[in-house]
Amino acid sequence: MTATATATATATPVHRADPRTTPRWYPDVGGTAAALSLLIVVALWVGNGGVQQLIGGGAEAVSAAGRLTGLLASDLLLLQVLLMARIPLVERAFGQDRLARWHRWAGFTSFWLMVVHIVTITLGYAAAANTNAVAELWDMIWTYPGMLLATAGTLALVMVVATSIRAARRKLRYESWHLLHLYAYLGVGLALPHQLWTGADFVASAASRTYWWTLYGVSAGAVLVYRIGLPAWRNWRHRLVVDRVVPEGPGLTSVYLSGQRLAELPARAGQFFQWRFLAGPGWSRANPYSLSATPHGEQLRITVKDLGDGSSRVAGLRPGTKVLVEGPYGKLTGESYSGGPVVLIACGIGVTPLLSLLGELPYRAGEATLIYRARTEAELAFRGELEWFARHRGVRVVTLLGPRADRPSWLPADLAGRADSEMLREVAPEVAAAHVYVCGPEAWTAPVRAAALAAGVPADRLHTELFAW
Incomplete structure (x- = not known):
């Protein structure tokens, strides 16, 4: 099947499996x-005499203070689990990018509160017993x-936090980082008996018991239902298999x-899945x-760039x-369009994902513009499909080629002398009145967002998806 034929087969907006829109009050x-x-x-800590003890000194x-920081750390740790439990309501309300940012913030905050908890509890108990802090x-x-289990859980969380620092993540393969990150669940589980x-x-x-047992x-x-149960049911029901594999270009x-x-x-x-191909090691x-x-x-299609062990297979x-x-x-869907x-x-x-959106969104001829940034002509993919969209649905395709600029910018180096927002308005004059969908690496997406907002795009019409982990 040719690329043009494939585009024809998938470009007409005939299927919306989940047409529901997310109520605006969900995020609130x-x-x-949270x-x-x-x-x-905090209220439970106050009710258990925390303020009086704090005022009493000594x-x-x-x-x-150690108990309060420990309670806040535990609460944030459980909220962090809920953030990434793939709860459909939460996913629909916030999207993966925002959830990932909050997950990261909650994780680091919880970790440092846990450190303060360990230090202050140790010092408080040591002072009360008039003994050395290390011995205590x-x-x-x-x-x-339960403290041996809690210690093991703390070590697991330390490993997760250490490998989540950006400098460490850059040195790890995605597959390794993802496996190590799962130890956070072990850390949470091992802390429970101690509490x-x-x-x-x-x-x-x-x-107190009711609140903590409920949380x-x-x-x-949530983890059992949405990370294990729902995926297992969908896999049993849909039984996906590879139909065919088609090279799209160098490493694609x-x-x-x-x-x-x-x-x-x-x-x-515009959406994504987590994929496991049952084809040998690494599945x-x-x-x-x-x-x-x-x-x-009738079919699903993904396109993968060779960037690591999983993608190379x-x-x-x-x-x-x-x-x-x-x-x-x-x-990154058209639910609000x-x-x-x-x-x-x-x-x-x-x-x-933007190519799939081109096929679903019910725009009229001449209303859609795709700006496609790549380093070289050879890296441009899906030429046949983009030509089909241009001819049959009136999509205007603009390619911007060249190496990165030497400043934070979404433009190539030869256009870096132009203001980002000014160039966006020139390439897409209708941008201020448009729904804008952006997808790419984190360092590139941030300047695009800034340029779009500066060009007059309302925040609720600016939709982004980061290719980052």
């Missing part, structure tokens, strides 16, 4: 619930119920997938790939290979 409710959980933790005050810490680990057996604020009152139960339930491969009842799979153009590690063609109920997949997926995820101008801005492999 989610943010309020803030309320922290207030409840060893008791230090221990009271050693005694707590070996004699307090049950020795946490004064956990067992002090019925209200732990909801967090564990498309995989076409078939299965059962695909029209019932709630996938929209257990999932990789995130966006749909590169509009899902139409894709080119060698054979027809019939079984596939496991988690998803769909992502908020009701017509009018559309500007899609892609960098490199970031063109894939």
Whole structure:
């Protein structure tokens, strides 16, 4: 099948598996619930005498501060689990980019609160017992119920945090980082017995026990249902397999997938799945790939660039290979689009979700502009499909080629002398009145967002997806 034929087969907006729009009040409710959980933790600490102990001074005050930081750390840690539990309501309200940022913020904040908790509790107990802090810490680990498990959990969380620092992430393969990151669940699980057996604020009152058991139960339930149960059910129901593998260019491969009842799979153009191809070593590690063609109920297509171990194996997949997926995820969809101008801005492999959006969005001829940024002519993919969109749906395709500018900019080096927003208005004069969809690397996407906002694009019409982890 030629690229043009493929575009014709997938470009007509005939299938929207999940046409529901997300109510605007979802994000407000989610943010309020998160803030309320922290207030409840503080209120329970106050109700258990925390303020009086703090005012009283001495060893008791230090221990009271340690208990509060420990409670806040635990609450943020569980909120962090909920943020990345792939709860559909939460995904639809915030999108993966925002959730990932909050997950990162909550994780680092929780970690440092945990460090303060360990230090202050140790100092408070040591002062009360009139003993050395190091000896007190050693005694707590070996004699307090649940503390050995909590220590192991803390070490697991230290490893997760250390490998989440940007400098460390750059030196790790995605597959390795993802595997190490799963130890966060182990850290959370190992901390629970310590709170049950020795946490004064956990067992002090019925209200405390109810709150913490509920939060732990909801967090564990969300992971079991949405990270394990729902993906398992969808994989059993849809039974995806590789239909064929098509080279698209140097280091670029498309995989076409078939299965059962695909029209019932709630996938929209612009979304991504976590993919596992059951084809030898490495199958257990999932990789995130966006749909590169509009899902139409008969086939799915992803396009993968050779950037690591997982992506390099894709080119060698054979027809019939079984596939496991988690998803769909992502908020880079047309759910809020009701017509009018559309500007899609892609960098490199970031063109894939935007290509699928071109097929789904119901724009009229002449209303859509695709700005495609690449380093060289050879890196431009899907030429046949882009030509089809230009001829049959009136899409204007603008390519910007060349190396990176020597300043933070979305423009190539030969245009770096122009203001980013000015150049955006020149390339897409209708941008201020358009829905703008952006996908690419994090360092490139930030200048695009800034340029779009400076060019007059309302924030609620600016939709982004980062190709980052």
